[in-house]
Ligand SMILES: NS(=O)(=O)c1ccc(C(=O)NCC(F)(F)F)cc1
């Protein structure tokens with residue numbers, strides 16, 4: 001167990017996001033398929049937290065969980081959110097061989113075996129698992145549209161809207177392939193407590209759906225409007241880390 005200062009980031013050795021160099025990733029035959037069991041009724045609400053829009057889940061029981069993959073036990077879904085650009089040429093946090101995507105989905109989970117709450121887990125070494133899914137411009141995504149239709153209700157920072165019965169597995173690509181590496185939160189407190197699982201295959205969303213993301217605001221009602229765009233962190237050095245792949 002590391003205390004807060006040991007997980008501190010000044011001089012961080014495992015910061016996120018990174019550029020995943022496909023040829024440098026190492027196939028690990030011991031990596032299992034990722035198992036995802038999300039209960040759509042655990043979905044609570046969407047809110048604009050001033051960084052992104054975030055969909056929160058009831059994590060008071062093992063109802064929406066992931067297991068397998070590189071994980072030693074199960075992890076509970078707490079929330080998911082996105083990062084995106086002002087234009088389609090950039091927006092994702094991670095890159096693959098320096099290829100950047102217009103947006104990236106993060107599904108945030110915590111370890112209920114080693115922590116008693118999400119807040120505690122962010123301070124635990126590998127207390128968190130974040131699944132990253134790239135979004136690319138393409139066909140309309142029917143599952144995402146339900147989310148997009150709710151965005152006008154959370155246009156301003158610190159606004160919230162009820163959002164029940166949503167199954168985030170509809171946002172998962174069908175391809176099981178992923179990369180995994182040890183990293184950090186990409187927004188403060190940037191703690192080095194995250195096992196990242198980055199899906200190899202992007203999901204497709206259409207132009208209108210991306211433009212709806214870009215109509216959100218960083219600012220609260222009544223303030224001078226600042227569009228919520230480019231809410232991604234710059235690439236961080238790989239340092240002494242190896243990215244493992246679940247596929248040859
Ligand atoms: N972009 S990311 O790495 O998936 C990411 C995931 C979760 C949080 C988060 O919960 N911050 C609030 C906290 F924990 F209270 F500090 C931040 C970043």
Ligand SMILES: [Zn+2]
Nearest residue numbers: 081083106186
């Ligand atoms: Zn994120």
